[in-house]
Amino acid sequence: ETGVTQTPRHLVMGMTNKKSLKCEQHLGHNAMYWYKQSAKKPLELMFVYSLEERVENNSVPSRFSPECPNSSHLFLHLHTLQPEDSALYLCASSQDEDSYNEQFFGPGTRLTVL
């Protein structure tokens, strides 16, 4: 595997379910990100991890819970979601915290909440 991978690619869940999204980067990067991409809206940053520590949480509802067990893996745990949470969830990584480093994105998980 190369680059940034995400599983599953598609997920359909009910509002009472609990599921997790997984992201793995094979680039040796130190920073990882979760973004939400909804239709007709800009990408929204959700969480930033640098060296496995959460450094940014953009007022994301508590029904989204991130976890970064090591610098290569990032999870997004989901529980009691709402239909408006349906979106494409993108994971990204970058070399480190410097803003001039480009972020490399995974293919995303298309989430549908029924």
Next chain:
Amino acid sequence: AQKVTQAQTEISVVEKEDVTLDCVYETRDTTYYLFWYKQPPSGELVFLIRRNSFDEQNEISGRYSWNFQKSTSSFNFTITASQVVDSAVYFCALSEAPRQAGTALIFGKGTTLSVSS
């Protein structure tokens, strides 16, 4: 506050036409970085280019070229002789001066480019 505006929601062209995607940004910082990403139907964003605020030289890479003008806070992207494979959503993004740890990209809403044969 920082903001990125891509006024063109959708653009449709025929193969071999040139097309320019507009990007206007707002920031109070004097040091910042601008990016363009391409999102094909497969979903992942593909990095195209990065410019820093001190380098206003235009750049050309094959059929792609970028025009950075600080005076108008614009960073426009031109595809010459467009091809069907250029069909995608293109995002312009802004990143401000390095912060302590982790840096977010501020994205525009994207421009959907459709190139027909």
